[in-house]
Amino acid sequence: MAEIVAGAAMSHVPAIGVAIDQGNTGDAYWRPLFAGFERSRQWIREVDPDVVIVVYNDHATAFSLELIPTFALGCAAEYQPADEGWGRRPVPMVKGQPELAWHMAQSVILDEFDLTIVNKLEVDHGLTVPLSLMFGQPDAWPCPVIPLCVNVVQYPPPTGNRCLNLGRAIGRAVRSFDRDLRVVIFGTGGMSHQLQSKRAGLINSEFDNRFLDLIAHDPRAAAAIPHVEYLREAGSEGIELVMWLVMRGALDENVREVHRHYHVPASNTAVGHIILENETT
Ligand code: DHB
Numbered sequence: 001m002a003e004i005v006a007g008a009a010m011s012h013v014p015a016i017g018v019a020i021d022q023g024n025t026g027d028a029y030w031r032p033l034f035a036g037f038e039r040s041r042q043w044i045r046e047v048d049p050d051v052v053i054v055v056y057n058d059h060a061t062a063f064s065l066e067l068i069p070t071f072a073l074g075c076a077a078e079y080q081p082a083d084e085g086w087g088r089r090p091v092p093m094v095k096g097q098p099e100l101a102w103h104m105a106q107s108v109i110l111d112e113f114d115l116t117i118v119n120k121l122e123v124d125h126g127l128t129v130p131l132s133l134m135f136g137q138p139d140a141w142p143c144p145v146i147p148l149c150v151n152v153v154q155y156p157p158p159t160g161n162r163c164l165n166l167g168r169a170i171g172r173a174v175r176s177f178d179r180d181l182r183v184v185i186f187g188t189g190g191m192s193h194q195l196q197s198k199r200a201g202l203i204n205s206e207f208d209n210r211f212l213d214l215i216a217h218d219p220r221a222a223a224a225i226p227h228v229e230y231l232r233e234a235g236s237e238g239i240e241l242v243m244w245l246v247m248r249g250a251l252d253e254n255v256r257e258v259h260r261h262y263h264v265p266a267s268n269t270a271v272g273h274i275i276l277e278n279e280t281t
């Protein structure tokens with residue numbers, strides 16, 4: 001049977017992708033940020049997953065205000081990296097895993113989570129930057145990817161609790177897939193940041209570090225954080241953190257914290273990163 005062996009969360013700031021693509025990761029500004037991912041790249045090489053599920057948000061690239069799915073699952077065979085205005089990132093095509101994705105759709109929808117099924121999807125920095133942080137710059141991504149988009153752009157996004165429960169349903173879906181696949185799930189976005197208006201540039205390290213503690217060791221408390229607290233404490237784009245709860249819900253109640261990294265700033269954002277392994281694996 002398939003199993004979820006581990007989860008990881010990480011920011012997806014577009015400027016991180018540009019730094020990687022342009023070979024600037026050794027610059028004084030970027031070095032401390034990328035240093036915190038060296039261990040992660042080693043870790044994922046060792047884990048060598050068969051599939052990665054990436055929980056991310058589309059930033060008005062594939063979807064727009066005309067169509068706003070709360071949760072959308074990619075069931076396609078491949079996903080083209082998007083041109084977000086400065087050309088496509090020079091990263092490989094993202095290969096999908098349609099068999100597992102369709103099984104997840106069936107299992108999760110019959111489990112009463114009404115996902116939107118997506119068979120054509122261009123993937124933006126929300127998905128490609130986490131792949132680059134974890135896998136570097138390979139000629140081809142080392143494993144297939146299943147994208148799961150969450151609406152955190154247009155109010156109302158799903159609650160943290162709904163995201164945690166969706167993660168649990170994804171865990172059940174993967175565990176009921178009749179093939180021996182080792183799956184890792186990424187939750188992307190965050191941490192505190194606000195890109196517009198009077199509080200643009202807001203960073204709240206105290207909130208972020210508390211969230212890192214909770215996501216690892218008290219996910220129910222993390223899931224109880226209301227939207228207004230994210231807005232107040234982590235800024236308007238800090239709401240992206242609810243996607244980390246999907247990742248967390250797919251893991252066991254108790255997990256092993258393998259690695260943690262926190263760095264400010266990357267562009268306008270506090271970068272957070274955590275790797276959690278299921279204790280049973
Ligand atoms: C930035 C961060 C994001 O999460 C994003 O989607 C776009 C920009 C930033 O900090 O620049």
Ligand code: FE
Pocket residue numbers: 012059126189190237240
């Ligand atoms: Fe974002």
